[in-house]
Amino acid sequence: MDTNFPPPPLPDRFEPFPPGIEPAVPIEGYPNTWTHTPAQPLIRRPVTRTEATGPLELWRKLPCDESNLAVLGPGRIAQGQLMHMSGRILDEDGRPVRGAVVELWQANAAGRYYHPIDQRDAPLDPDFVGNGRVRTDEEGRYAFFTIKPGAYPVPVKDTWWRPPHVHFSILGPSSLSRLVTQMYFPGDPMNEWDRILNSIPDPAARRRLIARQTHPAEVGDGWLGFTHDIVLRGRRATPEA
DSSP, rough: OOOOOOOOOSSSOOOOOOOSOOSSSSSOOTTTTHHHSSSSOOOOOOOOOHHHOSTHHHHHGGGEEEEEEEETTTEEOOOOEEEEEEEEEEEEEEEOTTTOOOEEEEOOTTTTSSSSTTTOOSSOOTOOOOOEEEEEOOTOOOEEEEEEOOOOESSSSSSSOOOEEEEEEESSSSTTEEEEEEEEEOOGGGGGGGGGGGOOOOOOHHTTTBBBBOOEEEHHHSEEEEOOOOEEESSOOOOOO
């Protein structure tokens, strides 16, 4: 990947988020939102040039060569359905965001995270860690080779299941342009039950969190293919999740 391209032009405006695309929190039946959501309105302060433009070349500080989650090493292939995930990171005007840092983390095929806080009675895969980080190219493209995650129950009194999903974090050209969101899979019936997905009031915005499956002719017959573009701000913005 070419690392000598110039930084993207600085934005001269940021459109406000349209109504309905930000999640309505706290989410009933999901206790974590009560501990992760501020109880008071956020304190706003003027944005200076430092916050609007830095840190520059963040990809130099964060290793961005972790694109293959499915193969931990020679002969160590993760269990589950192999999957290729790709897409583009775009700004509100549809221009590619070059040099953005894209992080991904997910559960394994049994719906369990490789993290000490996840103690659910489901198997861990010793050959799957479940996180990676890449940098977008000049066209704003990113790609990961991984496995399709499994669903898992939410441990609350009125149990509901989280459908298969992938977490994304995108760090753009400034410290204020980070987006943390999730991606869902098309056609999964549990999408209708997911209280996190359905905390976004606007149906069109919810659909922007669902990937598009690509035809085997485009990706080959060795794995499933999905594509998912992520838009930072504007009327077509990808919602936070």
